Amino acid sequence: MFKLYYYPNNASLAPHFLLHHVQADYELVLVEREKDTHKSADYLKLNPAGRIPTLVVDTQPIFESPAICIHICESHPEYELIPPLGDPKRPLFFQWLAFLNNTLQAELMVRYYPHRHTNDERNIPSVISAQDDRIAEALSIINDQLESNEFLLGEKLSACDYFLFMLAEWSLVSEKSPMTYKNLAMYLKRLSENPSIKAVCEFEQIDLTPFKI
Structure with missing residues (x-):
C-alpha cells in the first residue's frame, strides 16, 4: 500500500503518473501548501526537508521525487518502466x-x-x-x-x-x-x-x- 503526499502540479506529479500507470494500490493525501502543512511538525517527521512529495510505503517514508519514481518502478518491474539490471539502457x-x-x-x-x-x-x-x-x-x-x-x-x-x-x-x-x-x-x-x-x-x-x- 502506497500513500502519496501530493499537491497539484507539484513534484508529486511524476510519482502520481507512475502510480496510475502501474495500477498500484495507493492513497492520495493532499498537502495544503497554502496553510504551510508541509512545514508542520507532523509532516516534517515524514519529510525533514519540508517539501512535496513524500511517499509512505507501509510505514516507511521516502522523499525526493526521483527516488520515489525509482522505487515505484522497481516495485512493479512487470511494467518495465526502468530497465533491469544488466540492460545497457x-x-x-x-x-x-x-x-x-x-x-x-x-x-x-x-x-x-x-x-x-x-x-x-x-x-x-x-x-x-x-x-x-x-x-x-x-x-x-x-x-x-x-x-x-x-x-x-x-x-x-x-x-x-x-x-x-x-x-x-x-x-x-x-x-x-x-x-x-x-x-x-x-x-x-x-x-x-x-x-x-x-x-x-x-x-x-x-x-x-x-x-x-
Missing part, C-alpha cells in the same frame, strides 16, 4: 533522470523562485531572463535526443518520460516554450494522449491544451 535511465532533476528542474526552481537567489529585488528580472536561457539550453539537449528516438531511452516508454512531461508542463512559462522545439513538441503531443497522463492531469486539473498544438 539502465545507466542511460539514471543519466536522464539525473539530468532532468539536477539540471532542468534545478533551473526551473530558480526561474519560479528568483527571490531566493538574490538579496536585491531589482535583480529579479535579470535572474528570470538568465534562467530562461538555461532552461532553453536544457530543452535543446532533450530535443536533440528525441530527433531519432520515440522516447528518451529509445523506443520504450520509461519513468524518465513521465518525469520529463512534468517538467515540460512547468517550462511552458519560459520565454522559449518546449512546444517551440520540433522533436520535443511532437513527443509531448504524443505523451499528452497517454492514458495515465490524461487521467492524472484531469484529476489534478492540469490543462493539457498547450500540448495539443
Whole structure:
C-alpha cells in the first residue's frame, strides 16, 4: 500500500503518473501548501526537508521525487518502466533522470523562485531572463535526443518520460516554450494522449491544451 503526499502540479506529479500507470494500490493525501502543512511538525517527521512529495510505503517514508519514481518502478518491474539490471539502457535511465532533476528542474526552481537567489529585488528580472536561457539550453539537449528516438531511452516508454512531461508542463512559462522545439513538441503531443497522463492531469486539473498544438 502506497500513500502519496501530493499537491497539484507539484513534484508529486511524476510519482502520481507512475502510480496510475502501474495500477498500484495507493492513497492520495493532499498537502495544503497554502496553510504551510508541509512545514508542520507532523509532516516534517515524514519529510525533514519540508517539501512535496513524500511517499509512505507501509510505514516507511521516502522523499525526493526521483527516488520515489525509482522505487515505484522497481516495485512493479512487470511494467518495465526502468530497465533491469544488466540492460545497457539502465545507466542511460539514471543519466536522464539525473539530468532532468539536477539540471532542468534545478533551473526551473530558480526561474519560479528568483527571490531566493538574490538579496536585491531589482535583480529579479535579470535572474528570470538568465534562467530562461538555461532552461532553453536544457530543452535543446532533450530535443536533440528525441530527433531519432520515440522516447528518451529509445523506443520504450520509461519513468524518465513521465518525469520529463512534468517538467515540460512547468517550462511552458519560459520565454522559449518546449512546444517551440520540433522533436520535443511532437513527443509531448504524443505523451499528452497517454492514458495515465490524461487521467492524472484531469484529476489534478492540469490543462493539457498547450500540448495539443
